[in-house]
Amino acid sequence: MTKPENADGMGLSRREAMQVGAGALLGAAAVIAAGEVAKLAAQGDPQPTPPPATDPRYPMPPRWSRELRQLAPNVYAYTQGGGPGMSAAGVSNTGMIAGPDFLMAIDATQGPLPARGFIATAKQATGKEFGRLINTHHHGDHVNGNQFFPHAEILSHPYCRQECLKAAATTPKMWTPTPGIADAPEERKLVSPSVTFKDDLTYFIGGTEVQFRFAGPAHTWGDMMAYLPQYKILFAGDVGFFWVAPYANNSYISKWIDMCDTIAGWDVDVIVPGHGPIGGKKDLAEMANYFRVLGVETRKRYDAKMPPGVAAAEIRLGRFDNWIGPERLIMDVVRWYEEWDGTLTPDYNANAVRQATIEYNAVKAGKKQADKIIPLSRMEALAEAC
Ligand SMILES: [Zn+2]
Numbered sequence: 001m002t003k004p005e006n007a008d009g010m011g012l013s014r015r016e017a018m019q020v021g022a023g024a025l026l027g028a029a030a031v032i033a034a035g036e037v038a039k040l041a042a043q044g045d046p047q048p049t050p051p052p053a054t055d056p057r058y059p060m061p062p063r064w065s066r067e068l069r070q071l072a073p074n075v076y077a078y079t080q081g082g083g084p085g086m087s088a089a090g091v092s093n094t095g096m097i098a099g100p101d102f103l104m105a106i107d108a109t110q111g112p113l114p115a116r117g118f119i120a121t122a123k124q125a126t127g128k129e130f131g132r133l134i135n136t137h138h139h140g141d142h143v144n145g146n147q148f149f150p151h152a153e154i155l156s157h158p159y160c161r162q163e164c165l166k167a168a169a170t171t172p173k174m175w176t177p178t179p180g181i182a183d184a185p186e187e188r189k190l191v192s193p194s195v196t197f198k199d200d201l202t203y204f205i206g207g208t209e210v211q212f213r214f215a216g217p218a219h220t221w222g223d224m225m226a227y228l229p230q231y232k233i234l235f236a237g238d239v240g241f242f243w244v245a246p247y248a249n250n251s252y253i254s255k256w257i258d259m260c261d262t263i264a265g266w267d268v269d270v271i272v273p274g275h276g277p278i279g280g281k282k283d284l285a286e287m288a289n290y291f292r293v294l295g296v297e298t299r300k301r302y303d304a305k306m307p308p309g310v311a312a313a314e315i316r317l318g319r320f321d322n323w324i325g326p327e328r329l330i331m332d333v334v335r336w337y338e339e340w341d342g343t344l345t346p347d348y349n350a351n352a353v354r355q356a357t358i359e360y361n362a363v364k365a366g367k368k369q370a371d372k373i374i375p376l377s378r379m380e381a382l383a384e385a386c
Helices: 013-029 035-044 111-128 142-147 160-170 252-262 283-301 308-314 318-322 328-341 352-368 376-381
Strands: 065-072 075-077 094-097 103-104 130-134 152-154 201-207 208-214 222-230 232-242 270-275
Touching: 013 201, 065 111, 075 111, 094 111, 103 111, 111 142, 111 252, 142 160, 152 160, 160 352, 232 252, 232 283, 252 283, 252 328, 283 318, 283 328, 308 328, 308 352, 328 352
Parallel strands: 103 130, 130 152, 232 270
Antiparallel strands: 065 075, 075 094, 094 103, 201 208, 208 222, 222 232
16 A cells, blocks of 8 residues: 655654544544444444445446456456445556567556456466556556566656655555455565656557557646557546546546546547546546536535535435445545645645544534444545555
């Protein structure tokens, strides 16, 4: 998991900051009746249906599988399985272009299990090894697997490299066994990109033209996407979240929406998102609509000077309430507030998100909606970028 810069400028690591937050959250929970607190505690780890609740009037997301799918000659997408009740929202999809001499990877996944799975599947399909790797941005589920590509030159936007270098300083020395990420302790190292570029860059890999296009600031300040004009394929990185609530802790949401509108004008048939099943322009437009609907609902409450967490507790998003990871609505509301306040920075504001979650839970407790209070473990999970 990413352990980036001081999460709050007070010398706390992100995890430490979240632990402080967990204590504060317990304080908020104290207003709930003792029986309900006991019930909450007994519920333990993440709920199959996390808060806010799904809306039965709208369809649930589809299920999709972990697979290497060939999209065109020498072009592949490796998707992570996901869907309702499957906790893969935090593991990213990757891409692969096969050339005569080497493979190029688009992102490295989160840890030893998914990275080795990707590498082995790629080798089986092509008989080749990875010689280049691009990190679409600095989030852990895209860069933490870099160490498993020892013979690949790693490229990224300078901002991504800078954030990787910061995170590397506090990255644990060993992998902790974690379902779906690592099955045994082993040496861990965050390898930072060694080649950076700020603007568009084109690779010709065998007969495949791969145009890297800078998209930031959008999901982060360093987003790179890969566009393959011959096949009208776009590897969007985390500029695309399909059926998965977009994660905006490092985002500039209005510019992210603008980028989606720009892509709508490109000659693209297939979009591989960072999270969710493979889709197209319609799916990207729908993700932009998530932010638009949220923006309208949030703005009313911002203008009424409502605290962001109280706003998040009131807001319903209709069909988007059913997307995977709905609790991300809280961080997304916080980012909208910061954008309108003029206080937005590229960094994750752990304090603001923690405070908003406490407010959110206080509203739910007041309404005796104990089942909609975000468990402490989920609270900490909000800090894990994706
Ligand atoms: Zn991300």
